[in-house]
Structure formats: structure tokens, C-alpha cells
Amino acid sequence: xxxxxxxxxxxxxxxxxxxxxxxxxxxxxxxxxxxxxxxxxxxxxxxxxxxxxxxxxxxxxxxxxxxxxxxxxxxxxxxxxxxxxxxxxxxxxxxxxxxxxxxxxxxxxxxxxxxxxxxxxxxxxxxxxxxxxxxxxxxxxxxxxxxxxxxxxxxxxxxxxxxxxxxxxxxxxxxxxxxxxxxxxxxxxxxxxxxxxxxxxxxxxxxxxxxxxxxxxxxxxxxxxxxxxxxxxxxxxxxxxxxxxxxxxxxxxxxxxxxxxxxxxxxxxxxxxxxxxxxxxxxxxxxxxxxx
Ligand code: AVJ
Numbered sequence: 204x205x206x207x208x209x210x211x212x213x214x215x216x217x218x219x220x221x222x223x224x225x226x227x228x229x230x231x232x233x234x235x236x237x238x239x240x241x242x243x244x245x246x247x248x249x250x251x252x253x254x255x256x257x258x259x260x261x262x263x264x265x266x267x268x269x270x271x272x273x274x275x276x277x278x279x280x281x282x283x284x285x286x287x288x289x290x291x292x293x294x295x296x297x298x299x300x301x302x303x304x305x306x307x308x309x310x311x312x313x314x315x316x317x318x319x320x321x322x323x324x325x326x327x328x329x330x331x332x333x334x335x336x337x338x339x340x341x342x343x344x345x346x347x348x349x350x351x352x353x354x355x356x357x358x359x360x361x362x363x364x365x366x367x368x369x370x371x372x373x374x375x376x377x378x379x380x381x382x383x384x385x386x387x388x389x390x391x392x393x394x395x396x397x398x399x400x401x402x403x404x405x406x407x408x409x410x411x412x413x414x415x416x417x418x419x420x421x422x423x424x425x426x427x428x429x430x431x432x433x434x435x436x437x438x439x440x441x442x443x444x445x446x447x448x449x450x451x452x453x454x455x456x457x458x459x460x461x462x463x464x465x466x467x468x469x470x471x472x473x474x475x476x477x478x479x480x481x482x483x484x485x486x487x488x489x490x491x492x493x494x495x
Contacts (some may be wrong), residue, residue: 227399266298282309285310418461
């Protein structure tokens with residue numbers, strides 16, 4: 204979560220527009236091309252529901268669904284959850300204008316705190332959205348635990364719509380985390396700059412090199428920063444940190460999955476996987492799980 208300060212948000216926006224970073228475009232294609240099928244799966248037999256989005260951002264993808272659900276006169280409330288208060292006030296103000304008739308209650312805070320709050324506001328059926336392959340930013344064990352934690356906040360029949368980046372040609376994956384323009388590199392270095400700004404530290408970002416990796420066997424796509432030299436870094440109030448030349452800092456994991464692994468993760472967390480919606484290249488899936 205520390206990647207996403209104002210600079211990090213901007214860099215991630217730029218990344219989504221760059222040629223090599225495919226996940227956002229794939230998921231946008233799914234949401235724009237399969238809108239009716241996704242919505243019909245969500246609407247099910249038609250009882251009213253709360254559509255709760257974990258980490259809504261600017262809600263570009265969800266807007267496709269919201270628009271269609273409104274046209275179908277589905278009885279639902281939209282509850283976007285985000286850690287950024289800017290995001291929540293933006294959504295609360297703009298969405299009712301772009302989507303007249305939308306019932307929206309933005310919730311600013313951490314996922315599970317806000318999920319509890321959402322339950323206390325209404326006792327309706329829940330449909331949770333967790334998009335963008337954000338699940339991939341957790342190592343597999345933690346991802347499985349996260350799915351179990353989500354399930355524990357739900358009742359049988361509630362749903363999860365989860366976006367997951369799939370294993371594919373390793374070169375395609377690696378290129379997405381090693382773009383030619385160097386946006387991913389700056390995205391990673393921004394974390395050091397942020398520590399400098401906010402924790403009064405003195406990282407020399409020119410002395411660290413972006414090192415992205417992808418292991419096709421495990422599906423783990425990990426980014427590191429490699430120290431270019433023996434160097435000392437001071438962070439306010441902490442003892443000096445020494446980096447030897449070639450020492451690494453592990454920055455981020457973006458785990459890739461097979462469809463079978465996703466289905467297994469669902470079952471392990473007491474969900475039943477009922478549908479997959481793919482982009483035309485089969486690079487990404489939005490899966491629907493029903494809580495058992
Ligand atoms: C927004 C978390 C899905 O892991 O692909 C992009 C973040 N990091 N490039 C991802 C990210 C480096 C992104 N997620």
C-alpha cells in the first residue's frame with residue numbers, strides 16, 4: 204500500500220497507459236465486452252444486493268457494470284472501499300453525476316474494517332469485487348488466507364468477483380514489469396523517495412537498479428532494487444543501514460496463476476467457482492465465486 208502516494212498513483216496511471224503493461228487493458232476488455240454476462244451472473248435470481256468493491260480507485264472498470272445494472276433496474280447499492288480518502292470523496296461526488304440514480308456509499312479505510320461497517324449498514328446479499336489482480340500482490344499463502352478472510356465476512360450465497368492475471372509467455376509478463384520508458388523502475392524508486400520525504404531519509408536513488416524477475420515455474424513475478432555500491436543510508440531515528448554492493452531490496456510480488464490454481468484457491472476458501480470471463484488473448488480472468 205505504500206507504493207500509492209500521490210506520485211505512486213500518477214506513476215501507476217502512466218504505467219496503465221504504457222504499451223507493455225497489459226493487465227489493465229485485458230480487464231477493461233472483459234468488463235466492456237462481457238458486461239451483460241457478468242451482470243447477469245451477479246444479479247442471479249434478482250434479490251437486492253450490496254456491490255462492495257475492495258480498492259475501487261477511479262472505478263473505471265466497475266462503471267461498466269454499474270451502468271448496465273442501472274439500465275436493468277437492478278436493486279443494488281454500490282459501496283466502494285478505498286484506503287485513499289481522496290479516492291472516496293472523488294467517487295462520492297462524481298459517480299452520482301455520471302450515473303444518475305446510483306446509490307453510493309463510499310467507505311474510506313482498510314478492507315476488513317470497512318467490510319464489517321458495510322454489514323452493519325445493511326443486511327443485504329453481498330457481491331464483493333476485488334479487481335486488477337491485486338490478489339497477486341500477496342504471496343500465495345497470504346493470498347489464500349486473504350480469500351478465507353473475505354469468506355469469513357460473507358454468508359452462503361454471497362459472491363466474489365475476482366480479477367486475476369494468468370500465467371502466459373514469460374517474456375510478456377517480464378516486459379510488463381520492465382517497460383522501456385522506465386515507468387516501473389520509477390514506480391519502485393518512488394518508494395525510496397517516499398521514505399526520504401516522509402521519514403527524513405537519504406536514499407540516493409541513482410545508486411539502486413531496478414531488477415524485475417519472472418519465474419514461469421512458480422508464476423512469481425518479483426521486483427527488486429539492487430544496490431550499485433557499498434553505501435550507507437540513514438532513516439530518521441534509526442541506526443544507519445549498510446548496503447553492500449549487489450545487495451537486494453525485495454520490493455513487490457505480482458503473482459500469476461493458472462485457471463486451475465484459481466479454482467483450487469476458491470475451493471480451499473469455501474467458495475464454489477461458477478464462471479470465468481476471459482479477454483480475447485486469455486491473459487486475464489475475472490472469476491465469479493459463490494460462498495458455500
Ligand atoms: C495494481 C497491484 C495489480 O502488480 O501488476 C504494476 C502493480 N506493480 N507494476 C501489479 C504494479 C508494478 C500492479 N497491481
